[in-house]
Amino acid sequence: MPSRCWAFVVSLLFFSNAAYPFVTINHDAGGHTFEKTPQRIVALTWSHTEILLTLGVTPVGVATVSGYRKWQSNNPPLPDGVVDVGHRGSPSLEAIAHLKPDLILGYNFRHLNQFERLNSIAPTMLYQQYPSAKDKEFRYFNQMLRITRDLGKLLNKSQQAESAIATMYATLNQAQQKITAQRLEGEAVVLGKFVGMGMGLRVFADNSLSADIANQLGLKNQWHYPLPGRDFSHIQLPQMLKLGNAHFIIFGDDSNETEGMRASSIWPHLEFVQSQRFHRVDNSWGFGGPVSATILAQRISSALLGN
Secondary structure, eight states, X not given: OOHHHHHHHHHHHHHHHHTSOOEEEEETTEEEEESSOOOSEEESSHHHHHHHHHTTOOOSEEXXXXXXXXXXXXXXXXXXXXXXXXXXXXXOHHHHHHTOOSEEEEEHHHHGGGXXXXXXHSOEEEEOOSOOSSOTTOOXXXXXXXXXXXXXXXXXXXXXXXHHHHHHHHHHHHHHHHHHHTTOTTOEEEEEEEOOTTOOEEXXXXXXXXXXXXXXXTXXXXXXXXXXXXXXXXXXXXXXXXXXXXXXXXXXOOSSHHHXXXXXXXXXGOHHHXXXXXXXXXXXXXXXXXXXXXXXXXXXXXXXXXX
């Protein structure tokens, strides 16, 4: 081949590579530059699973598939055929490697001790889920927006990401207006959920997604005492005496724990019971993406508005 032709080919290759849209994502365990869009993604959390499905991307593997369908409430629905790669905290590295992923998603507090091994299988992005001693002002709401936009950028789904976020904000605004119209602005709320395992009732503190949503609706979250490194705590029935006359909202309950609580001799003496401010709503996921945030806004406002 003439030297001019070789020069043309080399030049063409150089400019085509230079023009390739490399994407760098800085996550909470480091950063990675991707030379192509990931196609085979393993999600080790239900939150990442939700966000991927919101963007129209089905992961090839998910940790504890049954948990996504039960606790996250399967919204958006997880299609059949997605491989279960084991427990969220200790996934099977063999199962993950067998899927030949080109991206793995997880959380620092669950997966940082496995980061090197996961990263040897495929580029791994880990994000912070809870406040830390170094970042006490951490808000999962902001982190959820960041993760959604990071994945939108990486997967060429930025339009879908911004659409989901816009829908969430529209729902928040509409619900906030209805609460204001009914003169409920500033009402105190406590948000809880039974998780079983003898842990009592989980109640969410200010940095949690559900409490943040309530505050943005114009309400006032009443529980301010998270466990260290978490955005919630667990309380037993006698501690509910401290909740005062707040609206007490329980998300879901597939056990007999609520009825057992109501059968207690303590129950009639609780202020929120006496003022009829106890509400049960459908299960809602308090650690998800824009879809979960949208559902939380709908259910919190509906509880107070009685619709």
